[in-house]
Amino acid sequence: MPMNIAKLTRLPPVEQGFLLDAKLPVISLAIEVSPLKMQAREIGSAAVHVHPRGQLIYASSGMMRVICSRDVWVVPPSQAVWVPPNQEHEVYFPGDTALRSLFVDPSAVTGLPLQCTVLKVAPLLRELILRAVQIGNSYAPDGAEWRVMQVLLDELRIAEATPLRLPMARDERVMRVIDALLKSPGDNRGLDAWGKIAGASSRTLARLFVSETGLTFGGWRKRLLLHKALDRLDRGEQVTGIAFDLGYQSLSAFIEMFRKELGVSPRRYARVNRSITN
Known part of the structure; x- marks a missing residue:
């Protein structure tokens, strides 16, 4: 990173x-x-x-x-x-x-x-x-x-493993997209727009994401958003603000993503973390 x-x-x-x-x-x-x-x-x-x-x-x-x-x-x-x-x-x-x-x-x-x-x-x-x-x-x-x-x-x-791995890439075209998303994870541009920045067609960029990171472009970006959400929840920030800052159009969509990835809602996750820390 x-x-x-x-x-x-x-x-x-x-x-x-x-x-x-x-x-x-x-x-x-x-x-x-x-x-x-x-x-x-x-x-x-x-x-x-x-x-x-x-x-x-x-x-x-x-x-x-x-x-x-x-x-x-x-x-x-x-x-x-x-x-x-x-x-x-x-x-x-x-x-x-x-x-x-x-x-x-x-x-x-x-x-x-x-x-x-x-x-x-x-x-x-x-x-x-x-x-x-x-x-x-x-x-x-x-x-x-x-x-x-x-x-x-x-x-x-x-102990059970968790899906928090965020793989990087070696291909410069993929890394141009990754670097931009690391700076602005809420950027919702699709592969066509990112392909122009990367210097590759959307089809080539989609293929490179899978071969370089093991994740689709959408899967990789979802993992990045999960990383950012965990970081901000740990800082005590509100779920609603996190969801919209990360580019979600609705709070329910963010909660659904979070629950699918980690098995609990973001609010529940934050409460459990606070109880573990205290």
Whole structure:
């Protein structure tokens, strides 16, 4: 996702992802991130990086943007991103965030996704993540705290994936359209109009969207609107204003899209997120 990387405030490097020890299947990290206190518009991770431990990136409050390869996710407190071992990734924080990361030893990742995946954080999983942070990183093998980590890993293995992936493209024609929509997601122009901007026919552009992103143009734009809606709901904005700003002609059409994608209405989603955060 286009952004001025040079102007981002960087977090210090994280060492936990490189500590290999099968006797510590889960290592935790808790950081309070505040762009406002650091006088930054947005804070980025140390750099695009990889580490031998897998990582569950979770914010108990606040919103994150996670990039794996060319896929982008906006992640609220009801979800977490699983990053498998040795997968390049980067994390950005547009606002105050309570980051709670778990680093999983390669010996314990069996049964977890083989690619970056957004997982739903059920109440039990949330409590186990917070408990892992409380336990810290000096627990004994086969003790009570070690068993908590095993239950946590079991819950991760059965966590449900969510459709929050926003794939980018490599073709310049597709990226011209994507860049414009990222700046103005409420732009309702059709493929014929976008084709003139991209320098391709509407048929070619439609084909390129599928081959480059795995989504149709309409599917990709709907996913972008969902990202933007989640971000604004997390900021406490009203559903009606979000719907019309994103180009929907009616509130009911926006609610229907949201419910089809995430299974709940935007108001219900916002209430659940607030209850999880509080």
